[in-house]
Amino acid sequence: MSTTIDRQWTTRLRRRLVEQLPPDKALPDTQPSYVSSWIYVFGIVTLSALVMVILTGFVLAIRGPQWWHQSAIGHYVNSLHLWSVEIFFFAMVIHLWGKFFMAAWRGHRSLTWVTGAVTFATSIATAFTGYVSQTNFDSQWISTQAKDGINATGAGAFFNVLNTGQMLMWHIVLLPLAAVVLTAVHVVMVRRKGVVPPFEEVTK
Amino acid sequence: MSRKSFNPDCDVREWTGAQRPYDILKEGAIALLVVALLTAGLALVFGSPDEKQVTIQQWSSADPVDFAATAYSELAGTSGIAGYGAPYNNASDGQFLGVTHLYLAKMVGVHIPIDPARTFVLQPLGTLPDAPTLRFALSTWKNASETQRGAWLDEYAKASLSFSHGHLTAAPLSLSNPVNELIASETAMARSGALDSTMGTGGGLYTTDYTNVLLFIADGGWFATLADHQHLLGDQWGMMNETGSYPGQAWLWLYTFWYQIHPFSTSGNADVDAWGIMMLLTAGLILVPYIPGLRSIPRRTKLYRVIWRDHYAGRV
Numbered sequence: 339m340s341t342t343i344d345r346q347w348t349t350r351l352r353r354r355l356v357e358q359l360p361p362d363k364a365l366p367d368t369q370p371s372y373v374s375s376w377i378y379v380f381g382i383v384t385l386s387a388l389v390m391v392i393l394t395g396f397v398l399a400i401r402g403p404q405w406w407h408q409s410a411i412g413h414y415v416n417s418l419h420l421w422s423v424e425i426f427f428f429a430m431v432i433h434l435w436g437k438f439f440m441a442a443w444r445g446h447r448s449l450t451w452v453t454g455a456v457t458f459a460t461s462i463a464t465a466f467t468g469y470v471s472q473t474n475f476d477s478q479w480i481s482t483q484a485k486d487g488i489n490a491t492g493a494g495a496f497f498n499v500l501n502t503g504q505m506l507m508w509h510i511v512l513l514p515l516a517a518v519v520l521t522a523v524h525v526v527m528v529r530r531k532g533v534v535p536p537f538e539e540v541t542k
Numbered sequence: 543m544s545r546k547s548f549n550p551d552c553d554v555r556e557w558t559g560a561q562r563p564y565d566i567l568k569e570g571a572i573a574l575l576v577v578a579l580l581t582a583g584l585a586l587v588f589g590s591p592d593e594k595q596v597t598i599q600q601w602s603s604a605d606p607v608d609f610a611a612t613a614y615s616e617l618a619g620t621s622g623i624a625g626y627g628a629p630y631n632n633a634s635d636g637q638f639l640g641v642t643h644l645y646l647a648k649m650v651g652v653h654i655p656i657d658p659a660r661t662f663v664l665q666p667l668g669t670l671p672d673a674p675t676l677r678f679a680l681s682t683w684k685n686a687s688e689t690q691r692g693a694w695l696d697e698y699a700k701a702s703l704s705f706s707h708g709h710l711t712a713a714p715l716s717l718s719n720p721v722n723e724l725i726a727s728e729t730a731m732a733r734s735g736a737l738d739s740t741m742g743t744g745g746g747l748y749t750t751d752y753t754n755v756l757l758f759i760a761d762g763g764w765f766a767t768l769a770d771h772q773h774l775l776g777d778q779w780g781m782m783n784e785t786g787s788y789p790g791q792a793w794l795w796l797y798t799f800w801y802q803i804h805p806f807s808t809s810g811n812a813d814v815d816a817w818g819i820m821m822l823l824t825a826g827l828i829l830v831p832y833i834p835g836l837r838s839i840p841r842r843t844k845l846y847r848v849i850w851r852d853h854y855a856g857r858v
Contacts, residue, residue, distance in 0.1 A: 369564040370557045372853040382570055386577040407592060416592075417585035420788075424584075425577060427793045440849055441840040443831035445554035455828040462793055469784075469791060475593035476784050479769050482760035483781040487797075490637045490814035492650035495629040500757065503750025535557040536850040537550060537841055 363529050373533050377436035380429045387426035388521060392514065394419040399510055403473055423465055430458060442534045450527040457520040464517050467509035470499050551837045560858070593785040596768065598741070598759060602732035605764040607703055610710050612762040613728045616658040617721065618695045621761045623658050630656040637814040646814060654753060662758045666740045667727055676727045679720035694719045776801055796820070
């Protein structure tokens, strides 16, 4: 017979969370012996680069969009932001291809793949809105070129790449939020299901 | 009751073999430190590009004839934006998607209305104070018929433009033709810097929308010349690049690739076709686990043997 405490929303949510992601899966201290390749490093490198992207983005946000044009420190922080983005994509692409050739969706891991691929697409949109929010020649040229493709799909009516304020909002609020939430869901799925085992091969 | 058969591209027998120690927090901390150091080093050595923005003022000073020709094309309705279509106007049907003949932009409609003559020329000029000659020219233009305007524009187009001492002159022109006054005033306004601020969308002190300014600058030839020098044109892999020798948005290579090859390189529908292809490919990437054939590639290519070589060699 369930008690009042058992029926509480909080109790039920906690139990569900622990069921779905028990502590030994959330923070494992062992892993299967087949996890032995440099390719596995690129997931955590992607995550680390994302942390750097967000931290440097925070600093740029604190001082505002014009700061990096006017200050040597600001320019350096912008350079950190740029290179962490480059590392992020470099690591993410290798991670993605690595997971593809492992067929990492096997064993009810399809949604882990799907969230990862959607995160990749979201990250491209996030980076793009950053490039058109730079308020320099690059942003002027990239936005005036990119408008034709986006306009041709009909999306330009609502997603105006020439509207710097709109792009900056997408870049620093909406898309990073989506990317971080998707990344969190992806990581939780990886931890829940564990790393996909190798293909079974018949020994000759 | 039949059990679903084992599909090696979808199913897996979960691992019950050996485990080895794994400190996930230590791994994360080391990765973060290495990435932070690498980022700091790359930023220190290579920095980041910051080619200064260009303004209408710079354009009108650096290439006044190109500026005047662009202002003229806006007034005459022959500029790129004048014939663009949605989301700016209904001047054309725009591009259609592949074999579908769906004019997507036209279907969505005009949401950022722009009348080039009014937005880029007449409206900004109307904000200039104490200019009786210009007022008269604006009034003459406004009250004229389309036929009369066309005749004035033709006469101006046949005149020769000269630029000296900061003043643009077209000659010869009939005395009643207001086009010379409009273009000369627009040029003077641009050279003073007033056109940059007046054209910001929304008006007033605050604006964060530079749609009009950017569309106007992009309608001219000077802007593309600058981009050409920075290897940024569409046939130079365009917007995935940045100024200087930086990697830019290298991840957009596949999108930009379509613009470099036939039939897209010469197609009037290249933009919407490139987007259509990329949307299909992105959907394919996201849905790989559910697409027979595609999801078999890893098993068939056997590249996984490189990744798990220790496992297959029995070393772990």
